Amino acid sequence: MELLERPRTVREFQKMFQHIYHKTNKQHYTDSDLIRVLMEEISLVMESARKDRRKELLRQLARTFSWFNAVASRFDCDLQEILWYKYPAVCPYCLLEKDCICGTEHPKIPNKEEALRRLRRDRRGHEPEILHDHQLLHAKLYGWQNDRILLIQTAAHLAEEAGEMSKEFRHKNIDQAKHELADIASWIFALATRLEINLEDAVWAIFPYECEICKEESCRCEVVP
Ligand SMILES: [Zn+2]
Numbered sequence: 001m002e003l004l005e006r007p008r009t010v011r012e013f014q015k016m017f018q019h020i021y022h023k024t025n026k027q028h029y030t031d032s033d034l035i036r037v038l039m040e041e042i043s044l045v046m047e048s049a050r051k052d053r054r055k056e057l058l059r060q061l062a063r064t065f066s067w068f069n070a071v072a073s074r075f076d077c078d079l080q081e082i083l084w085y086k087y088p089a090v091c092p093y094c095l096l097e098k099d100c101i102c103g104t105e106h107p108k109i110p111n112k113e114e115a116l117r118r119l120r121r122d123r124r125g126h127e128p129e130i131l132h133d134h135q136l137l138h139a140k141l142y143g144w145q146n147d148r149i150l151l152i153q154t155a156a157h158l159a160e161e162a163g164e165m166s167k168e169f170r171h172k173n174i175d176q177a178k179h180e181l182a183d184i185a186s187w188i189f190a191l192a193t194r195l196e197i198n199l200e201d202a203v204w205a206i207f208p209y210e211c212e213i214c215k216e217e218s219c220r221c222e223v224v225p
Pocket residue numbers: 091092093094095096100101102
């Protein structure tokens with residue numbers, strides 16, 4: 001069945017998670033519940049990173065990606081679109097195409113918003129679509145910097161962005177929340193790169209077009225853990 005083939009693109013992964021979980025999520029979770037669960041999953045990423053349990057971290061990262069997709073879909077965010085909008089093959093703060101130099105402060109660049117708009121427009125049709133290509137793009141932008149920080153610090157960045165996302169949703173700043181979702185994805189990619197794994201493989205190992213728990217193609221879990 002064509003529908004159940006292994007996804008490759010960001011959109012195919014998002015579609016797969018909707019296929020598996022749309023029904024149960026709708027039944028069991030309000031908007032804020034869904035965001036809370038994503039926060040809980042990210043806390044578990046922090047725990048595995050702190051304890052340096054890499055195998056567990058890998059699985060937890062895949063689960064986090066699943067809930068991240070659930071939140072994006074609930075708020076009608078096309079992850080492919082928001083990723084490219086925020087990261088049009090450059091770091092949105094220093095505008096470099098490789099090895100971002102942003103430290104704790106972002107460099108001041110005149111007319112940055114205009115430059116970003118131009119990049120988004122000029123590179124239309126050349127954006128990465130394959131999930132792994134997005135991971136590679138973020139490794140190209142930030143791998144050099146992220147190699148110099150601890151694993152737990154990388155996880156902490158993810159938690160930080162998740163907090164910002166939650167706050168923006170709570171204040172109903174949906175556009176801003178979408179920016180934060182792109183940043184969450186960037187740190188999920190950073191963790192995958194740090195663990196030297198392909199996020200696609202990690203996700204597919206746990207969600208091969210079926211629920212991790214009930215193993216159904218369209219989840220039937222009654223009691224949601
Ligand atoms: Zn930068």
